[in-house]
Amino acid sequence: MKLPDLTELALRNLRESILRNSLTTVGISVGVASLVAMLSLGIGLQQLASRRLMKSGLFDTIVVTSRREPRNFGRDEDRNSPPSADSRLLDEPSRVELNRLPNVIEANPDIRFATELRYDDKPYLTTVAALPESSQSTDAFESIQGHFFTSDTAPEAILQKSFAAELLGRPHNTGANETSVSELAAPLLGKELIMSYAQRETSPNAPAPAVPGTASTLGSENAAASYSVVSRQQKLKIIGVVDLDPESMRGPTRGRVFIPLKLAESLHVMQPTDLRELSSSSGDQTLYSSVSVRVKDPAQIRATEDAIKKMGFNTFSILDATRSLQQFFAVLDLFLGIFGSLALAVASIGIVNTLVMAILERRREIGIMKAIGASDLDVKKLFFAEAGAMGVLGGFVGVALGWAIGHVINLGTNIYLRRQALPPEHFWSVPWWLVGAAILFSFVVSLVAGLYPAARAARLDPVQALRYE
Amino acid sequence: MSVIQASPADAPTVAIPAIRVDNLCRHYRMGETLIRAVDGVSLEVRAGEFIALLGASGSGKSSVLNLLAGLDRPTAGSVIVLGRDLARLSREELARYRLHTVGMVFQSFNLIPSMTVAENVELPLRFAEVNRSERDGMTNTALARVGLQSRMHHRPSELSGGEQQRVALARALINRPQFLLADEPTGNLDSRTGTEIMNMVREFNQQLGMTVVMVTHERALAERYAERLIHLADGKLVSDEPNSRAVSTEPISTASEGSLA
Numbered sequence: 014m015k016l017p018d019l020t021e022l023a024l025r026n027l028r029e030s031i032l033r034n035s036l037t038t039v040g041i042s043v044g045v046a047s048l049v050a051m052l053s054l055g056i057g058l059q060q061l062a063s064r065r066l067m068k069s070g071l072f073d074t075i076v077v078t079s080r081r082e083p084r085n086f087g088r089d090e091d092r093n094s095p096p097s098a099d100s101r102l103l104d105e106p107s108r109v110e111l112n113r114l115p116n117v118i119e120a121n122p123d124i125r126f127a128t129e130l131r132y133d134d135k136p137y138l139t140t141v142a143a144l145p146e147s148s149q150s151t152d153a154f155e156s157i158q159g160h161f162f163t164s165d166t167a168p169e170a171i172l173q174k175s176f177a178a179e180l181l182g183r184p185h186n187t188g189a190n191e192t193s194v195s196e197l198a199a200p201l202l203g204k205e206l207i208m209s210y211a212q213r214e215t216s217p218n219a220p221a222p223a224v225p226g227t228a229s230t231l232g233s234e235n236a237a238a239s240y241s242v243v244s245r246q247q248k249l250k251i252i253g254v255v256d257l258d259p260e261s262m263r264g265p266t267r268g269r270v271f272i273p274l275k276l277a278e279s280l281h282v283m284q285p286t287d288l289r290e291l292s293s294s295s296g297d298q299t300l301y302s303s304v305s306v307r308v309k310d311p312a313q314i315r316a317t318e319d320a321i322k323k324m325g326f327n328t329f330s331i332l333d334a335t336r337s338l339q340q341f342f343a344v345l346d347l348f349l350g351i352f353g354s355l356a357l358a359v360a361s362i363g364i365v366n367t368l369v370m371a372i373l374e375r376r377r378e379i380g381i382m383k384a385i386g387a388s389d390l391d392v393k394k395l396f397f398a399e400a401g402a403m404g405v406l407g408g409f410v411g412v413a414l415g416w417a418i419g420h421v422i423n424l425g426t427n428i429y430l431r432r433q434a435l436p437p438e439h440f441w442s443v444p445w446w447l448v449g450a451a452i453l454f455s456f457v458v459s460l461v462a463g464l465y466p467a468a469r470a471a472r473l474d475p476v477q478a479l480r481y482e
Numbered sequence: 483m484s485v486i487q488a489s490p491a492d493a494p495t496v497a498i499p500a501i502r503v504d505n506l507c508r509h510y511r512m513g514e515t516l517i518r519a520v521d522g523v524s525l526e527v528r529a530g531e532f533i534a535l536l537g538a539s540g541s542g543k544s545s546v547l548n549l550l551a552g553l554d555r556p557t558a559g560s561v562i563v564l565g566r567d568l569a570r571l572s573r574e575e576l577a578r579y580r581l582h583t584v585g586m587v588f589q590s591f592n593l594i595p596s597m598t599v600a601e602n603v604e605l606p607l608r609f610a611e612v613n614r615s616e617r618d619g620m621t622n623t624a625l626a627r628v629g630l631q632s633r634m635h636h637r638p639s640e641l642s643g644g645e646q647q648r649v650a651l652a653r654a655l656i657n658r659p660q661f662l663l664a665d666e667p668t669g670n671l672d673s674r675t676g677t678e679i680m681n682m683v684r685e686f687n688q689q690l691g692m693t694v695v696m697v698t699h700e701r702a703l704a705e706r707y708a709e710r711l712i713h714l715a716d717g718k719l720v721s722d723e724p725n726s727r728a729v730s731t732e733p734i735s736t737a738s739e740g741s742l743a
């Protein structure tokens with residue numbers, strides 16, 4: 014029998030015992046709905062998590078360091094790669110080269126230094142970090158009080174919340190009675206900070222022995238090398254306060270006071286790197302302790318990292334963190350999928366039941382069809398078609414139902430979130446592939462459920478079936 | 483199909499029988515006892531013949547007919563139809579044989595109640611995978627032959643017994659088979675309607691050249707229509723004789739002759 018005839022006959026047969034078949038189909042729908050709802054929750058949560066992480070600017074960032082200073086950056090890079098011939102200095106030309114790699118949006122030096130800031134004539138020792146303009150779009154600066162830098166060279170500063178509290182002489186307590194960012198920002202915005210720093214000036218004089226010790230204890234007195242260090246001051250206007258935890262982050266946002274990147278570069282602040290590179294020949298070049306590379310496509314981050322490693326640098330990205338996150342969601346989706354499928358499995362037993370009942374009821378009809386020339390295969394196909402039709406119908410209804418359930422849960426949760434004064438979230442998502450896959454899955458499960466009834470119907474002996482009325 | 487449609491006038495070609503049944507047995511085992519429903523029947527049917535299978539209830543008439551129809555397989559012996567041994571055909575081949583070579587009608591009509599008259603008649607065409615465009619025409623022709631065109635959108639339950647059997651006849655000839663196998667086709671009908679149906683069967687036999695094997699226990703009916711009477715008793719053939727009293731010259735309408743051939 015041809016497919017159109019098959020479908021027509023199958024649908025006709027389904028209509029014949031409409032109540033029973035509808036109930037079976039509803040069973041399948043509920044199964045599909047639970048599967049869709051579960052998986053869309055898993056997918057939604059995953060998307061929410063990766064959206065969050067992506068926005069934090071961590072996922073798409075590779076931190077590049079020179080191999081010549083293996084201890085400078087941290088614990089994550091290859092320690093076993095010796096400073097070989099292919100190791101390179103991280104200077105401006107290499108930054109430009111990094112910038113030109115495929116999949117790279119921008120490569121910015123990480124400038125961070127400890128220095129003294131004066132506010133209200135009182136000195137505060139803190140870490141200043143430079144921010145590229147692109148940081149503005151990251152999650153961290155979404156909730157800024159005040160505004161982002163007016164330009165990349167503006168003498169402006171954004172304060173980290175705890176530092177703002179320190180300037181105001183308030184105790185920084187975390188927890189429920191934490192002072193809000195806006196409260197801290199109000200008295201500070203528009204005020205002036207005076208930053209004292211050590212400027213590095215090239216002087217091609219006698220080389221001096223390298224200064225041992227930890228890099229972070231930088232003072233202008235230590236300056237006695239192929240360049241001289243001059244003490245300078247820079248006025249900064251406070252334009253924003255952000256709620257950032259400086260310890261939780263890597264990359265450019267590890268600081269308590271932020272200034273524009275171009276401004277920071279123009280200041281030529283003495284950095285830890287400078288002390289380590291005393292013996293190097295590139296005394297006239299600014300060396301970066303690290304460069305942050307932002308990539309276009311985080312999925313391609315490994316390839317970009319490899320390209321950078323080939324250039325002779327060490328790299329670090331939290332790709333590994335992403336990977337374990339993906340693993341977590343894969344497991345979560347699997348479990349949600351299994352629980353969702355359970356309902357569908359139960360529903361498929363309903364299909365078996367319905368079709369076996371149909372065989373008993375339609376014994377005579379099957380006998381007639383065989384007597385007038387239907388083959389075993391025709392009968393088998395007809396029962397398959399009925400099972401498949403119930404599967405597809407149940408699949409469509411189920412997807413709609415699952416979508417609705419997820420929507421309602423999402424809505425309900427958002428109402429709850431709003432009550433708790435939290436921003437609404439979209440933690441639930443039904444991608445098109447899930448719609449297609451759910452219907453297909455429902456179809457396949459129904460066909461599998463139809464295997465036994467169809468085989469049984471096909472084996473029916475027509476003489477026996479026609480013998481008794 | 484037309485190749486195997488010999489006309490009754492081809493008497494000299496009897497050398498090759500259309501059906502040849504040889505020592506046919508169909509036994510059923512019921513626990514300890516063996517029921518010999520058909521027990522060593524041998525007979526030949528020539529193309530175009532009209533044969534009646536007679537016998538008491540339980541004599542094995544239906545069993546023989548089902549074996550001829552390829553609905554059942556013999557325990558022993560052979561049924562050779564147009565040179566092919568049905569016992570050696572696969573289930574699939576038997577289905578095709580039932581679809582194209584034989585048409586069946588039953589005492590209880592065996593129409594599918596959920597389908598309309600037209601759909602019932604059309605059903606074998608679906609199994610034969612005939613194109614949709616040709617099907618309507620064929621269904622109409624078949625229904626016209628049994629005079630039921632006006633009832634084609636009715637359900638079988640809305641028809642009288644005679645009309646239902648006419649629908650069954652239309653369905654039996656829709657695939658233009660060579661054989662018509664009828665199992666007590668008038669058993670559920672009054673004698674007037676029964677005669678109507680029998681006239682129709684004879685029309686198929688004479689005008690379309692269909693070979694008819696009809697099971698009946700009504701001797702009068704058999705003697706009026708069949709050319710040959712075969713008697714069964716306890717699964718065995720008791721007599722096989724030509725019927726001289728058959729009224730084959732009864733005036734019948736020839737208007738639709740050849741319209742299906």
Ligand SMILES: Nc1ncnc2c1ncn2[C@@H]1O[C@H](COP(=O)(O)OP(=O)(O)OP(=O)(O)O)[C@@H](O)[C@H]1O
Pocket residue numbers: 510512517518519537538539540541542543544545546699
């Ligand atoms: N499936 C079966 N199992 C056991 N015995 C069977 C089976 N089918 C038929 N028989 C037996 O075979 C014998 C012949 O049956 P069959 O139906 O061929 O008789 P029949 O001549 O057609 O009778 P009737 O005129 O009543 O239709 C009967 O005794 C019947 O009980």
Ligand SMILES: [Mg+2]
Pocket residue numbers: 543544545665
């Ligand atoms: Mg019988």
